[in-house]
């Protein structure tokens with residue numbers, strides 16, 4: 001059997017070098033963290049999108065794909081509490097690609113960077129003998145004292161998420177079945193898959209608040225991402241199934257398509273919401289700040305406890321759901 005995504009990362013991590021005094025954090029979080037002067041750190045992240053693995057050109061308009069390629073990286077900087085600054089873009093393009101595709105892709109990509117304060121400064125272009133491959137690196141910055149790590153969750157913390165879960169997975173399923181925007185209420189789900197919004201403003205607010213312990217973004221589904229966070233922090237998590245924020249339009253789509261809303265919410269990837277852990281005593285104050293600044297709510301979904309793994313409490317049942325999310329290698 002081939003290695004899981006986590007297995008591959010663990011293997012690479014074992015082989016990787018260490019020993020730079022400036023490198024505060026290497027492999028294992030949303031970004032690497034490098035010490036700079038004046039109390040600032042640099043944050044660096046990279047993500048690759050592969051045709052037929054991460055996107056399908058049959059339903060992904062090039063402009064929205066450009067936006068998404070930027071967003072998934074901007075989201076990683078936001079998940080550390082940082083501000084994105086600079087970006088590198090590498091493209092592998094098949095022979096005979098349409099110039100108009102590239103123009104529209106770049107229009108979307110650059111618009112998303114501009115909206116979130118980042119600047120394209122370089123990259124690479126190569127020929128692909130397969131499909132399209134898009135690789136993006138984003139560099140950001142943050143005050144060292146404010147960065148939020150996956151390794152900082154503590155027993156007793158509340159687990160919170162910054163919005164409804166599973167919308168992107170529902171949108172993907174709607175697109176896969178060629179259903180397009182048959183219903184108005186599905187438009188939002190499709191947009192969550194095609195054009196996710198990175199939580200750049202919220203990420204900074206949470207970091208500045210000083211009230212949050214651990215944080216990461218939700219790219220592979222709550223069950224998997226929370227398992228990563230627990231592993232890095234040496235703790236366990238209990239999720240209360242009744243608290244999961246599942247939108248009405250997601251329930252509606254699940255019923256129409258014969259899918260399970262809870263499974264989308266727990267295992268669906270690519271929501272790019274923030275997952276954070278907050279000392280219980282801070283949670284009310286943090287809610288007030290988020291409400292005041294953004295008119296939004298963050299949603300408690302469970303708690304951090306001693307032990308290992310992620311458990312879902314659903315009525316009288318307790319299910320181990322660690323890593324029950326999207327894995328590219330299984």
Ligand SMILES: [Mg+2]
Nearest residue numbers: 030076217219
């Ligand atoms: Mg991430």
